Amino acid sequence: MNTTTIEVQTTLDSTPSPSIRETSLSSAQIIGYDHQQTVGRITVDNPKMVCRDVNVYYAKKCALKQVSLDIGTNEVISFIGPSGCGKSTFLRCLNRMNDTIPICRVTGEIKLDQDDIYDKSIDVVQLRARVGMVFQKPNPFPKSIYENVAYGPRIHGMVNGKAEMDELVHESLERAGLLKEVESRMNEPGTSLSGGQQQRLCIARAIAVNPEVILMDEPCSALDPIATAKIEELIDELRENYTIVIVTHSMQQAARVSQRTAYFHLGNLIEIGETDQIFTNPRHKLTEDYITGRFG
Amino acid sequence: MLFYLFVTVALLSLSSYYLGRKRAFAVAGSHIRNLHSLPSFYGSYTALWCGLPALIVFTVWATLQPGVIIELVVASLPPELQQLPPGRLNLVINDIKNLVSGNIVSSSPDAAILAAADHYRHLQTTGNAALWVIVIALALAGITYGWRTISPQLRARNRVEHVVNALLIASSTIAIFTTIGIVLSVLFESIRFFHKIPVSEFLFGLQWSPQTAIRADQTGSSGAFGMVPLFTGTLLISGIAMLVAVPIGLMSALYLSEYASPKFRATAKPALEVLAGIPTVVYGFFAALTVAPLIRNLGTAMGVHVASESALAAGLVMGIMIIPFVSSLSDDVINAVPQSMRDGSYALGATKSETIKRVLLPAALPGIVGSILLAVSRAIGETMIVVMAAGLSANLTANPLQAVTTVTVQIVTLLTGDQEFDSAKTLAAFALGLVLFIVTLILNIIALTVVRKYREQYE
Numbered sequence: 001m002n003t004t005t006i007e008v009q010t011t012l013d014s015t016p017s018p019s020i021r022e023t024s025l026s027s028a029q030i031i032g033y034d035h036q037q038t039v040g041r042i043t044v045d046n047p048k049m050v051c052r053d054v055n056v057y058y059a060k061k062c063a064l065k066q067v068s069l070d071i072g073t074n075e076v077i078s079f080i081g082p083s084g085c086g087k088s089t090f091l092r093c094l095n096r097m098n099d100t101i102p103i104c105r106v107t108g109e110i111k112l113d114q115d116d117i118y119d120k121s122i123d124v125v126q127l128r129a130r131v132g133m134v135f136q137k138p139n140p141f142p143k144s145i146y147e148n149v150a151y152g153p154r155i156h157g158m159v160n161g162k163a164e165m166d167e168l169v170h171e172s173l174e175r176a177g178l179l180k181e182v183e184s185r186m187n188e189p190g191t192s193l194s195g196g197q198q199q200r201l202c203i204a205r206a207i208a209v210n211p212e213v214i215l216m217d218e219p220c221s222a223l224d225p226i227a228t229a230k231i232e233e234l235i236d237e238l239r240e241n242y243t244i245v246i247v248t249h250s251m252q253q254a255a256r257v258s259q260r261t262a263y264f265h266l267g268n269l270i271e272i273g274e275t276d277q278i279f280t281n282p283r284h285k286l287t288e289d290y291i292t293g294r295f296g
Numbered sequence: 297m298l299f300y301l302f303v304t305v306a307l308l309s310l311s312s313y314y315l316g317r318k319r320a321f322a323v324a325g326s327h328i329r330n331l332h333s334l335p336s337f338y339g340s341y342t343a344l345w346c347g348l349p350a351l352i353v354f355t356v357w358a359t360l361q362p363g364v365i366i367e368l369v370v371a372s373l374p375p376e377l378q379q380l381p382p383g384r385l386n387l388v389i390n391d392i393k394n395l396v397s398g399n400i401v402s403s404s405p406d407a408a409i410l411a412a413a414d415h416y417r418h419l420q421t422t423g424n425a426a427l428w429v430i431v432i433a434l435a436l437a438g439i440t441y442g443w444r445t446i447s448p449q450l451r452a453r454n455r456v457e458h459v460v461n462a463l464l465i466a467s468s469t470i471a472i473f474t475t476i477g478i479v480l481s482v483l484f485e486s487i488r489f490f491h492k493i494p495v496s497e498f499l500f501g502l503q504w505s506p507q508t509a510i511r512a513d514q515t516g517s518s519g520a521f522g523m524v525p526l527f528t529g530t531l532l533i534s535g536i537a538m539l540v541a542v543p544i545g546l547m548s549a550l551y552l553s554e555y556a557s558p559k560f561r562a563t564a565k566p567a568l569e570v571l572a573g574i575p576t577v578v579y580g581f582f583a584a585l586t587v588a589p590l591i592r593n594l595g596t597a598m599g600v601h602v603a604s605e606s607a608l609a610a611g612l613v614m615g616i617m618i619i620p621f622v623s624s625l626s627d628d629v630i631n632a633v634p635q636s637m638r639d640g641s642y643a644l645g646a647t648k649s650e651t652i653k654r655v656l657l658p659a660a661l662p663g664i665v666g667s668i669l670l671a672v673s674r675a676i677g678e679t680m681i682v683v684m685a686a687g688l689s690a691n692l693t694a695n696p697l698q699a700v701t702t703v704t705v706q707i708v709t710l711l712t713g714d715q716e717f718d719s720a721k722t723l724a725a726f727a728l729g730l731v732l733f734i735v736t737l738i739l740n741i742i743a744l745t746v747v748r749k750y751r752e753q754y755e
Contacts, residue, residue: 139636
């Protein structure tokens with residue numbers, strides 16, 4: 001399959017757009033900078049997010065190199081790759097969670113709809129309300145189930161009065177497929193739920209602020225197969241209303257839930273394409289090695 | 297002399313360690329793996345056989361010897377001296393001891409006492425010599441036994457670990473028994489006090505004037521032992537201290553754990569903890585010489601009368617003293633809230649202050665309460681600052697500008713100087729100590745329970 005002609009599509013235009021923030025370090029100062037070009041089509045017809053030439057540095061170490069890709073509206077895109085390949089780092093760029101790490105620096109351009117999310121005029125608080133996140137380990141707050149879901153709407157002042165809040169909480173739990181299980185015990189602590197229920201509570205919590213994009217960082221890695229199946233089912237349903245980016249170590253999961261897949265390796269976006277194509281007909285040698293289990 | 301014996305046994309024990317180790321290598325032949333335990337355990341095994349029995353005999357003998365010698369000396373005294381009442385007999389024995397150690401004696405010694413002193417000296421020399429012989433013999437026997445029993449099958453590690461285990465148990469019981477001993481002594485003296493003064497009068501009396509009269513017509517007959525003024529004083533000063541320490545400590549903890557750069561935190565936290573290392577007596581004269589006059593002048597300027605020794609001065613300085621307790625413990629507790637909680641909150645678009653108010657503080661609350669309760673028990677037990685800055689007059693008042701006194705200060709004043717242990721005045725100190733102990737114990741139990749509950753919260 002590697003003998004067929006490979007249509008190499010790198011970043012769309014080589015002239016840097018004016019909004020790209022130049023790195024203050026000269027390339028000689030940066031450690032581990034060996035960029036590889038991306039194989040496959042990075043663009044989509046109706047992009048929700050557009051990322052161009054994204055570099056991430058931890059102090060002087062370059063963790064992510066010239067990553068460019070589009071995330072389509074209402075699609076599920078999965079990021080796969082071996083540990084330390086930068087897929088989670090890239091995910092955290094999409095809602096600026098990397099801002100909480102002092103030594104981390106992001107360059108390049110990431111747009112949500114038409115807004116450059118790293119622009120000075122963008123309030124990170126607003127951004128995170130639009131781009132929600134679910135973490136690897138379920139992290140419900142040590143509050144009641146109800147309060148866990150009500151937390152986001154409350155800090156954003158989204159609802160007026162108790163009745164509206166009740167409705168929003170119920171609706172979010174319903175959409176996360178958790179309502180039936182917790183309806184009778186809304187005032188028990190969120191930590192009293194099982195691992196899979198906790199993760200669905202975290203998804204309900206993210207949904208409650210009505211985001212446009214939901215980022216999921218290995219959401220099932222701490223769960224058993226049954227809970228995983230429920231979450232995957234949920235992801236499929238959520239696709240109707242949200243754009244979902246999921247980082248996963250399970251290739252079966254990527255194959256089951258996503259429409260497009262991006263393969264990362266050592267900070268490079270190696271290959272991106274339709275999920276079916278990536279898993280049946282990978283074009284890059286590294287992708288093929290990874291999905292056939294030669295490493296990773 | 298006995299010190300040298302101790303050193304000798306220690307040296308013997310040390311050398312037997314090497315003997316045992318060497319022996320283990322010898323019996324192991326070419327393969328150390330044949331041994332049940334590591335060679336060093338065989339060394340320790342031999343050293344324990346050498347040192348432990350010898351040390352036990354040494355300790356028992358050294359403890360019992362003086363008593364036995366005195367028994368023997370008294371038995372050899374002329375009958376008319378033996379018939380003396382116990383008090384007088386004690387004086388005679390003291391004379392004999394003084395003669396032996398070459399000190400000044402109470403009167404010119406007569407022949408019988410001189411002879412007894414000689415006898416005493418003789419017995420002591422014999423006893424010490426016997427001890428030397430027995431202990432050294434035991435040590436050598438121990439080495440021989442240990443050396444002979446070493447074989448590859450000997451479970452030396454298990455035996456040594458048993459001994460170490462026993463040592464650990466003994467160490468932990470020392471602390472427990474000491475506490476029990478202190479509590480019991482305080483308890484019994486308190487019971488003696490309550491025979492003289494009724495419990496109800498002590499607990500609910502509104503007047504504190506600790507004096508007892510020998511005759512009914514003395515001024516001292518006005519003495520009263522109501523501890524209420526002392527406890528209100530303690531509460532007043534502790535309350536002021538907590539009003540200072542809790543907000544400042546909590547806010548500095550929040551700054552340190554959430555806002556400060558790691559570099560600043562690494563410098564500021566130890567600097568804050570230095571406050572806890574300043575001796576309280578230094579705080580005391582800071583309170584008495586700097587803060588109290590300051591408050592007094594401030595009060596005069598504002599037309600308010602402030603006593604030169606005021607609860608406010610003592611409370612303020614005590615508050616400063618316990619800031620590090622609150623800040624350091626709270627900082628640890630806030631830091632212990634998992635990063636995933638912060639991430640979860642930030643990912644929902646919460647700001648830093650919203651995250652602190654709505655996630656971190658509620659999650660850390662039990663730990664913060666624990667740290668505050670520990671600080672309270674520290675404030676209640678504090679003495680030096682109050683002695684120097686708040687005075688001794690037991691006023692029943694809630695006015696922080698007046699002089700008050702606390703339980704601990706009264707204990708100090710009751711027990712300073714010459715005391716007779718049959719007067720209510722002296723025994724009152726024990727009763728106060730008992731009540732204080734119970735109060736701080738309850739506070740500590742609450743604090744520890746709260747802290748333990750907190751520990752179970754996340755995992």
